[in-house]
Amino acid sequence: MESIKLHQFVPISGEQKPARVPRRKVNGPATAALLIKMATEILTASPTLRHQTNITLTDLAAAEKVRKALLKTPLQ
Known part of the structure; x- marks a missing residue:
């Protein structure tokens, strides 16, 4: 017959904090730039989704310009 191994729990004292x-x-x-990049890649690859959302390739090019501007923005 196999023996069952029980784990021993160590009591947590009040002195130790996680x-x-x-x-x-x-x-x-x-x-924001990362999210724009992800959306642009998804919409570029899916003409059906672009048609459903009424987004043109020109819109995606404009979004890419905004993304690049966001990456140049210094962190405040």
């Missing part, structure tokens, strides 16, 4: 993970600094323009 380590807090520091928040990472948010970079809004870089995040």
